[in-house]
Amino acid sequence: MDRARGFTLVELVMVIMLMSIVATVSVTFIGQAARGVIDTGxxxxxxxxxxxxxxxxxxxxxxxxxxxxxxxxxxxxxMPIVAASTYEGLPTAASPASFQAVALPGGSSASGRVAIYGYGRDLYNYANPGPLSPPASVAAGSPLVPVTFDSGLTHRFNTRSPNQRFYLVTDxxxxxxxxxxxxxxxxxxxxxxxxxxxxxxxxxxxxxxxxxxxxxxxxxxxxxxxxxxxxxxxxxxxxxxxxxxxxxxxxxxxxxxxx
Known part of the structure; x- marks a missing residue:
């Protein structure tokens, strides 16, 4: 009659040790792969x-x-530019309140400060006369529209643009x-x-x-x-x-x- 066969204690210990080694290597490999994915992301x-x-x-x-x-x-x-166009002629009066300009694209209106030329000057120290105006508005319309300084203010520009160009800028x-x-x-x-x-x-x-x-x-x-x-x-x-x-x-x- 055949004798029943099983595992010895030594065999069980060896199996457990091998499984632990395999598990450790697997966990380390998976962890490094996951860390690599996280770092790459x-x-x-x-x-x-x-x-x-x-x-x-x-x-x-x-x-x-x-x-x-x-x-x-x-x-x-x-100073961010919000609009630009060309003027027809700057007034020569001592305290002008407006000037004529070519209408903005689409005949739209815009508001800001008018800047004309001003190279070599500090735009941040406001002066009248100077290259930067007080707040102003460009009227809607076509083909010529008035550019008017707000609240009855006046301003005289001390230089002219070679291309008769002016910009409307925000603060x-x-x-x-x-x-x-x-x-x-x-x-x-x-x-x-x-x-x-x-x-x-x-x-x-x-x-x-x-x-x-x-x-x-x-x-x-x-x-x-x-x-x-x-x-x-x-x-x-x-x-x-x-x-x-x-x-x-x-x-x-x-x-x-x-x-």
Missing amino acids: ARQQRALAGIVISERLTRELREALPNSLRANGACIEW PVTLCQSGQYLYRYKNYGLQPGLGDSLPTAMPGREVVAAGLEASSVAFRVTPATLKRNAVVAFDFTLADVATGEKFSVSQEVQVRNVP
């Missing part, structure tokens, strides 16, 4: 964030009045890094110095980017001349606090110049 997110931030800055800076750009490293300020906008954030400031009016009296909360301050490496943002402005356009170069670095990995972006933006 995080890198892709940082790269995408860098592209989005760079594209937003590029689009905004392209709409800047070229001779309004000024930077000091971590901050840049400019200045500033981008500035603070810690890991890049903020956009607006609705603070004209300030003589870059970074003076900026808003400290919404709606005058809004976050453009987060997760920046400290002191990594740098803006540089090459001013426009009559022979070439203005160029803005900027750099920033996105950093992962957990892993220490970084993603750096460098970009140049050409700001078209029609004096």
